Amino acid sequence: MTELANGLSAAEQYEDTLSVQEAELAMLRRVGTTEGNMLVAQNNLAFSHQDNGRHEEALRMRREVYSGFLKFLGEEHEDTLRVANNYASSLAELQRFEEAKSLLRKMMPVARRVLGESHGLSLGMRWFYARLHHEDTTATLANLREAVATLEEIVPTARRVFGGEHPLAKGTAMSLQNARAALRARETQSTSA
Secondary structure (H helix, E strand, C coil), rough: HHHHHHHHHHHCHHHHHHHHHHHHCCCCCCCCCCCHHHHHHHHHHHHHHHCCCCCHHHHHHHHHHHHHHHHHHHCCCCHHHHHHHHHHHHHHHCCCHHHHHHHHHHHHHHHHHHCCCCCCHHHHHHHHHHHHHHHHCCCHHHHHHHHHHHHHHHHHHHHHHHHCCCCCHHHHHHHHHHHHHHHHHHHHHHHCC
16 A cells, blocks of 8 residues: 555645555554554655645644654654654644744754764754744844854755755755845844834
């Protein structure tokens, strides 16, 4: 069923993907499986809810998956860190920026300690955290400065580790340009007020 869902998703048949994943989760509950398999199936279903614009349902499931991974694997496991990032993404999708930033502030140091400064997930979490600052219309001048400083630090690392054409390197560089523009605009606004 997972292969069918993956194929449907690749073909952008998101409603059908959701139906297959719901059936798979129901089957796993009925026949019984490991807690890890259940969490993976729920995580996949959360992505399908997201793809279908069902953001509240995706958030609910991602909260459950994150809690489950914390209990099952602990906070220092790479899969737990990955689902924490997904959970933060769902929070941001619903413009719950402070909750997303709070979760990332908690988990970024864990990712950096466990995976290392140059790991893709560590860099990606920091990139996402910086983006939350400069994409949030209520961000303060200090938030925007923090976003720029963070991105100035991770852009060269992403280029060195992955190469300049890698999506992470390109994305962080684009975010740095956007953060700098947001900071300039806010500074101009502050001086003219």
